[in-house]
Amino acid sequence: MDILGGLGQGFSVALQPMNLVWCVVGCFLGTIVGVLPGLGPAATIALLLPLTFGMDPTGGIIMLAGIYFGAKYGGSTTSILLNIPGEASSVVTCLDGYQMARKGRAGAALGIAAIGSFIAGTFGIVALTLLAPPIAAFALRFSSPEYFALMVLGLSLVVVLGGSSMIKALLALTFGLWLTSIGTDLFTSQSRFTFGSSFLLGGIDFMVIAIGVFAIAGVLESIARGEENTPLPVPSRMRDLLPSREELKACRFAFANGSVVGFIVGVLPGAGSAIASFIAYGIEKAVSRHPERFGTGVPEGVAAPEAANNADSGGGMVPLLTLGIPGGGTTAILLAALVIWGVKPGPMMIIESPQVFWGLIASLYIGNLVLLVLNLPLVPLFAQILRIPLYVLFPMILGLAIVGAYSVSDNVANLMLLSAFGLLGYAMAKLDFPPAPLVLGFVLGDAMERAVRQSLTMSMGDPAILVERPIAAVMLGLAAAILVAPPVLRALRRRRPLGVA
Amino acid sequence: MQRRHLIASGAALAVAGLVRPVRAAWAPSRPIEFVAHNGPGSGPDLFARALVTAMEQERLLPGRVQVANRVGGGGATAMNYMMERRGDPHVLGVWTSLWLSLPLVQAEARALATDMTAIARIAIEPALMVVRAESPYQTAADFVNAARARPGQVRQSGGSPTARDALVRQLLMANTGARWAFVSFPSGGERMAALLGGHVDMMIAEPSEAGEQVRAGRLRVIAQVTEARLPGFPQVPTLREAGFPITDVVQARGVLAPPGIPAEAVEFYQDLFKRTSESPAWQRYLADNQFQGAWLSAADTAEFFTTYQGQLRGILAEGGVRLAR
Numbered sequence: 001m002d003i004l005g006g007l008g009q010g011f012s013v014a015l016q017p018m019n020l021v022w023c024v025v026g027c028f029l030g031t032i033v034g035v036l037p038g039l040g041p042a043a044t045i046a047l048l049l050p051l052t053f054g055m056d057p058t059g060g061i062i063m064l065a066g067i068y069f070g071a072k073y074g075g076s077t078t079s080i081l082l083n084i085p086g087e088a089s090s091v092v093t094c095l096d097g098y099q100m101a102r103k104g105r106a107g108a109a110l111g112i113a114a115i116g117s118f119i120a121g122t123f124g125i126v127a128l129t130l131l132a133p134p135i136a137a138f139a140l141r142f143s144s145p146e147y148f149a150l151m152v153l154g155l156s157l158v159v160v161l162g163g164s165s166m167i168k169a170l171l172a173l174t175f176g177l178w179l180t181s182i183g184t185d186l187f188t189s190q191s192r193f194t195f196g197s198s199f200l201l202g203g204i205d206f207m208v209i210a211i212g213v214f215a216i217a218g219v220l221e222s223i224a225r226g227e228e229n230t231p232l233p234v235p236s237r238m239r240d241l242l243p244s245r246e247e248l249k250a251c252r253f254a255f256a257n258g259s260v261v262g263f264i265v266g267v268l269p270g271a272g273s274a275i276a277s278f279i280a281y282g283i284e285k286a287v288s289r290h291p292e293r294f295g296t297g298v299p300e301g302v303a304a305p306e307a308a309n310n311a312d313s314g315g316g317m318v319p320l321l322t323l324g325i326p327g328g329g330t331t332a333i334l335l336a337a338l339v340i341w342g343v344k345p346g347p348m349m350i351i352e353s354p355q356v357f358w359g360l361i362a363s364l365y366i367g368n369l370v371l372l373v374l375n376l377p378l379v380p381l382f383a384q385i386l387r388i389p390l391y392v393l394f395p396m397i398l399g400l401a402i403v404g405a406y407s408v409s410d411n412v413a414n415l416m417l418l419s420a421f422g423l424l425g426y427a428m429a430k431l432d433f434p435p436a437p438l439v440l441g442f443v444l445g446d447a448m449e450r451a452v453r454q455s456l457t458m459s460m461g462d463p464a465i466l467v468e469r470p471i472a473a474v475m476l477g478l479a480a481a482i483l484v485a486p487p488v489l490r491a492l493r494r495r496r497p498l499g500v501a
Numbered sequence: 502m503q504r505r506h507l508i509a510s511g512a513a514l515a516v517a518g519l520v521r522p523v524r525a526a527w528a529p530s531r532p533i534e535f536v537a538h539n540g541p542g543s544g545p546d547l548f549a550r551a552l553v554t555a556m557e558q559e560r561l562l563p564g565r566v567q568v569a570n571r572v573g574g575g576g577a578t579a580m581n582y583m584m585e586r587r588g589d590p591h592v593l594g595v596w597t598s599l600w601l602s603l604p605l606v607q608a609e610a611r612a613l614a615t616d617m618t619a620i621a622r623i624a625i626e627p628a629l630m631v632v633r634a635e636s637p638y639q640t641a642a643d644f645v646n647a648a649r650a651r652p653g654q655v656r657q658s659g660g661s662p663t664a665r666d667a668l669v670r671q672l673l674m675a676n677t678g679a680r681w682a683f684v685s686f687p688s689g690g691e692r693m694a695a696l697l698g699g700h701v702d703m704m705i706a707e708p709s710e711a712g713e714q715v716r717a718g719r720l721r722v723i724a725q726v727t728e729a730r731l732p733g734f735p736q737v738p739t740l741r742e743a744g745f746p747i748t749d750v751v752q753a754r755g756v757l758a759p760p761g762i763p764a765e766a767v768e769f770y771q772d773l774f775k776r777t778s779e780s781p782a783w784q785r786y787l788a789d790n791q792f793q794g795a796w797l798s799a800a801d802t803a804e805f806f807t808t809y810q811g812q813l814r815g816i817l818a819e820g821g822v823r824l825a826r
Contacts, residue, residue: 046542050550140698144684184575187685189606189663189822198577198609270691323697324713325690332690333542339709339789346713409540409572450687457684458700460653 003129006350010358014366019059023363026063027370030070034077037084037404038207041071042329049337057341058356062363064337068330069121069364072273072310073371076113080302081106081385082397084215084404089273089309091210091439092281096294096301098218103297104233107241107383112248112299113306114379116255118372120307123259124266124314125364128321135315136322139267144454145466147271149475151448154275155440156479157282159486160291163434172433176441179204180449187453199413206274208405208414209442212421213428213435215401219394220426228391234383241380243299251303254284258307265308266315269327273312274443277305286482295436314364320345321357527765529591532565536594538579540572545595548754552595552623552774555782561773566593576603580612586759590766593620596757601810602663605817608825615806618762621774622755622797622805624787628665628726629734631711632703633696634719641724641743644703649679656682658692658701662822665752666705668813669726671820672747673740696720708733708791726750733791748812753795755802771799 013019033044045064052060075087080097093113100109127135155173162169182193183203194200222228235241258280265276284304285294294301319325324346326332338345343353350357386393405418425435452466459465467473535553537546549568556562571579576599586592600614630641638644648655659666667683674680684701686692689710696704697719704711705726712733714720725731725739728749740747756774758767777783778796787794797805818824 043541046540046546049542050554140694143695143698143700184607184661186661186687189602189661191607191609194609196609198574198581198607198611201574201577201603201607201609202572203575269694270686270688319690319694323694325693325697326688327690329542332688336542336547344713344716347717347719348713409578410570411573411578413573413578450685454684454686457682458656460682 006354006358007129007362009354010360010362011365013058013355013359014062014362018056019062019359019363020366022055022059022063023066023367024370024374026066027070027073027367027374028066029063030067030072031074031371031374032070033067034071034074034086036407037078037086037211037400038407039404040087040330041068042333044071045330045333045337049333049340052337053340057338057343058359060341061334061338061343061356061360062367064334065360065364066367066370068334069310069313069367070371071330072121072313073114073117073375075309076117076302076306077110077382078400080109080113081382082215082393082400083218084397084401085207085210087309088206088210089277089312090305091206091214091274092277092305092436093302094210094214095281095436096297096299098214099295099297100299100302101297101386102232104235105247105297105299106234106386107379108243108247108299109297109302110379110382111241111243111376112251112302114372114375115243115248116251116258116303116307117310117375118368119255120259120262120311121314121368121371122365124263124311125361125368127263127311128314128317128364129361132318132322135267135318139269139319140323141471142268144451144458145469145472146475147268148448148451148455148466149472149479150265150268150271150275151444151451153475153479153482154279154282154444155448156482157278157286158437158440159483160282160285161434161436161440163295163432165432168431168433169437172428172435173437173441176438176443177445179209179438180442180445186450199411203446204417205408205414206439206442207408208417209421210439211401211405212418213425213438215397216418216422217425217429217435219397220422221429222390223394224426224430228394229389231389232386234386238380241383247299251299253287254280254300254303255307257283257287258304259311262308262311263315266312266327267318268315269319269325270447272328272443272447273309273316275447276308276312278440278443280304280308286485317364321349321360323347324349527590527763527769529564529769531591532567534592535566535568536571536579536582536592537568538571538576538595538597538599540570545597545754546570548624549595551783551786552756552777555777555780555786556773558782559777559780561776561780563773574610576600577607577610577612580604580610580614583617583757583759584612588761589759590762592759593770594757595754597754598665598752598809599663600757601806602813602817604826605810605814605824606663606822610825614757615803615810617760618758618767619799619802619806620756620758620767620770621778621799622753622795622802623774623778624754624792625795626707626752626754626790626792627731628669628705628707628752629711629715629722629731629737630703630724630726630740631696631706631715631720631722633699634721635699636702636721638702638723639721640738641740641745644723645673645677645679645745647702648681649677652680653682655703656684656701657703657705658684658686658695659705660687660692661685662820663813663817665726665750667820668750668816669705669740669747671816672750673745675819676745676747712791727793731791750812750816751795751809753805753809754792755797757802767799 075090
């Protein structure tokens with residue numbers, strides 16, 4: 001297969017004026033959708049789908065892919081400025097992004113998010129172009145035992161994510177694991193912890209928890225500390241609104257780490273970009289020279305998850321385009337769209353519809369560039385939002401959080417859950433429980449439980465299946481290393497004479 | 502204000518002869534809310550929107566139909582909503598097999614489709630029994646024999662225990678005495694990835710999921726889980742033809758309304774959806790998704806609910822699934 005020739009043909013398709021217009025339109029819409037919390041890319045694409053029926057398939061899929069990529073770009077904006085995660089994948093960005101904003105570095109954080117998104121997005125697309133078939137074959141070797149190991153690896157990051165007290169971090173994690181078990185059990189069709197409520201049969205939506213424990217709890221905490229009259233420092237000089245050279249330099253490894261982790265996790269069907277951003281953040285903190293400063297507003301803490309969730313988009317395209325398997329909700333709708341246009345996504349697509357295939361890939365390159373050009377000038381503009389006095393900004397945050405939680409499923413019951421999680425988050429903050437492990441447990445718990453039960457069904461109850469497969473064994477080894485490393489390092493350090501770093 | 506405007510424009514169109522409203526003793530007097538139990542882009546949502554599109558294209562619409570996604574509780578929110586709107590003829594809902602199975606296993610799901618007003622059954626989704634191309638199983642009998650020889654070691658990937666693939670497995674196991682493992686995955690993509698990766702041996706998939714893999718030579722169809730052979734796979738026998746006399750578990754979709762709506766309204770909607778399901782636009786939707794048209798009138802659909810639920814109850818009880826009612 002001639003990749004260069006195909007790509008050349010793809011660019012000639014994607015650069016046609018009309019297709020370029022659709023690409024820009026899609027990127028623009030995607031950015032808006034990303035900025036608005038609650039409304040996700042999957043719902044947007046589904047709602048716009050009928051409008052594209054009259055379009056030429058290439059133009060249509062280019063626009064929809066623009067939305068898919070754009071939403072990941074825009075998701076960081078409210079995370080950083082208002083502590084409201086715009087998408088599930090930008091929850092981790094809240095941790096350091098919002099703290100940067102409070103220190104007057106909102107512009108820098110937004111700029112880093114945009115640049116990181118561009119670099120990782122491009123990495124993901126290049127990897128998609130060059131490696132799609134072998135990577136897809138690798139993804140198929142991943143099965144339940146490997147997913148279990150991946151989730152254990154993710155959970156082991158609680159060691160680095162937790163705050164001062166490991167006990168409190170573990171308690172928060174366990175609570176998150178419990179929350180994720182609420183709802184209908186896939187394996188038996190029985191309900192768990194629904195307390196007789198039919199609404200809870202479907203489980204709790206991740207966004208409701210994230211918006212509650214971050215945005216609502218954050219506002220309550222600030223009010224309790226009487227911060228509403230202190231203005232946030234917003235630099236007036238244009239240059240100070242963009243990331244400084246030192247900040248970008250500090251992010252170099254984070255960009256690479258996020259790109260690779262995001263792409264690999266993105267390729268796996270059913271893993272999800274929230275997992276990718278958590279793992280990238282955890283790795284970043286684990287290898288950092290100053291892990292204690294994470295969570296207080298370090299640029300790497302924004303760069304790693306934002307890079308990861310954008311590389312994830314490219315990764316998610318791999319099983320979709322080479323195997324016809326959608327990895328998540330958004331790619332499932334892209335697949336439905338392709339079918340409606342008469343393109344058959346799957347192993348034959350590259351042979352039978354090369355124009356759509358390569359046109360789409362080329363448009364991803366262009367779309368990524370369009371998104372950078374679209375987003376960077378908006379950075380100083382968005383940063384100005386923080387000039388609004390906090391006593392005006394806080395009600396706005398609460399309003400936006402409520403709209404976001406409601407639009408997850410247009411259901412009032414979610415607002416009650418939102419209030420409950422807001423209060424829970426506030427109580428946790430007062431008692432010095434870190435919120436990140438709770439969210440981590442919720443994101444990974446469900447997938448981990450499924451993976452264990454699937455594995456044991458496959459092995460007829462023999463737990464050896466979880467450790468004997470090579471990929472799983474390597475990941476479990478890594479997880480063990482992460483768990484064991486801090487106490488061992490501490491012991492080693494104690495033996496050295498004081499004063500040596 | 503907006504509604505009056507809509508009705509006015511509807512009336513103007515009707516006067517201009519652009520709309521052919523279905524003639525009946527009852528007609529909607531305001532926009533109709535069409536409930537889908539899942540979010541935009543999901544199966545029931547696309548089904549509802551495709552029906553509305555077909556109505557619009559054929560100009561069968563007497564007014565406006567608005568798709569409303571009432572998501573939550575794994576379908577229970579939408580079902581509860583239908584019960585709450587008792588007597589309101591301007592609310593419709595898309596029902597799927599889930600509407601019949603959920604209340605059987607969930608005590609919390611108190612709204613029963615059998616208590617609502619059935620309008621129509623419109624389509625059924627056929628299924629295929631597929632294995633990997635490298636697999637030694639050439640027929641369904643090969644698979645069953647292997648499972649009988651090595652109980653529990655042969656695996657099938659699928660959804661929840663109330664889904665069609667699990668029900669067909671229960672019936673086949675009861676019929677043959679063979680036993681094999683059923684590995685549940687939440688999404689079709691994960692089920693297919695597990696099969697393609699060789700982590701499971703068989704899957705009962707919809708033709709739209711498996712068709713491309715079959716065409717690319719990665720999967721082989723060993724039996725059809727249908728009443729009659731599908732036009733796309735004329736060479737492959739149905740399960741019954743292959744010597745497994747099990748009853749067909751149909752996965753169906755259609756339209757229902759809240760309980761207690763006037764008989765004239767039922768008449769009206771039955772006629773409307775009958776015409777819609779015969780339209781070329783709808784036939785195209787069926788073909789694109791490889792569904793089969795399977796029209797049942799309101800009365801027959803109500804009967805279908807009862808028989809299907811009875812069949813389901815029997816299979817689930819035999820499979821050891823705890824029933825709530």
